[in-house]
Amino acid sequence: QVQLVESGGGVVQAGGPLRLSCAASGRTFSSYFMGWFRQAPGKEREWVAFITSGGSTNYADSVKGRFTISRDNAKNTMYLQMNSLEPEDTAVYTCAATIRRSVSVQGMDYWGKGTLVTVSS
Numbered sequence: 001q002v003q004l005v006e007s008g009g010g011v012v013q014a015g016g017p018l019r020l021s022c023a024a025s026g027r028t029f030s031s032y033f034m035g036w037f038r039q040a041p042g043k044e045r046e047w048v049a050f051i052t053s054g055g056s057t058n059y060a061d062s063v064k065g066r067f068t069i070s071r072d073n074a075k076n077t078m079y080l081q082m083n084s085l086e087p088e089d090t091a092v093y094t095c096a097a098t099i100r101r102s103v104s105v106q107g108m109d110y111w112g113k114g115t116l117v118t119v120s121s
Contacts, residue, residue: 002026002110004095009115012085016119020080022095022112030073035103036080038091038117048093049080050103063089085119092116 096108
């Protein structure tokens with residue numbers, strides 16, 4: 001069982017940065033594929049970025065070049081550095097983990113409760 005707790009959300013002006021953290025319990029954090037997802041009001045949850053157990057990363061086109069995902073296995077923590085934020089980035093951001101070798105909205109094994117990011121124009 002893995003428990004995930006997000007932090008770092010808040011209100012930020014457009015163009016500003018924000019860093020989210022996802023703290024995980026358990027001793028096998030390094031073996032999980034991890035992902036960030038977001039859900040804006042009235043929209044479906046979407047994938048934002050993922051990082052493999054080996055550290056490879058991938059991003060949704062909408063955030064590529066602005067967001068950076070990383071992980072610190074010694075601290076059982078994953079991060080999402082968000083730069084050049086836009087009002088369209090406003091959403092609840094949730095981290096998730098899976099033992100599978102792929103990341104998708106439907107395929108994650110464990111989810112956090114989410115943290116709200118609001119980008120004001």
